[in-house]
Amino acid sequence: MSDTLKREAAAKALEDVRPGMRLGLGTGSTAWHFVDLLGARVREGLEVICVPTSEATDRQARDLSIPISDLDTLGALDLTVDGADELDSALNLIKGGGGALLREKIVAAASASMIVIADSSKVVETLGRFPLPIEVNRFGLGATRHALDGVLKKHGAEGEIRLRGADGREPFLTDGGHLILDAFFGRISQPEALSRELLDIPGVVQHGLFLGMCSKAYVAAPDGVRTLLKTN
């Protein structure tokens, strides 16, 4: 997606921000634009308090003098604005392409509402074309992979599981010091069941399926920004 479209979706989400809000700040190239635009509003006098979902967003927000706090202090948030790798018409999401899924899910779950900003290429009929990021503990990786293989098979996965960043280099480590396994499903026809089965594996810390968490999405296309609302 072009930076212009990312910025347009981000600008639309900024219209939902009210003075005094406790905000969750997402991670990724689309969320970057939201934080950038928010920084400009804060410079103009908007008062908000924010919890970033990654070290990268934390740095960006601090550089822009956006007031930062944490969930230990605030406990709950009013709104989180974040990007997504895929979203369907029920506003179920795949997230974690940037590796921040654990903090993103903790922050979104602590928020009264979550808005996703994305371009129309991220909208899919069925989730799963984008490889599902699964955050796992380093300990017992072989056993975790073995258990995951069984879950992938049961859910008719079209592809395999890949350790992120492992091609000849050190594997990618999340902000929490965990590994990411990317699982190539092709299509995920039973996301709720899959979510439960993944979380039943002890080595799985969290996965990138965000089900029923997003209340609204701003989807940018060359002919404008569409608003999608959660229906149920």
Ligand SMILES: O=C(CO)[C@H](O)[C@H](O)COP(=O)(O)O
């Ligand atoms: O989940 C994420 C990071 O963990 C991102 O929100 C997702 O990867 C989308 O990123 P981008 O806006 O760069 O396409």
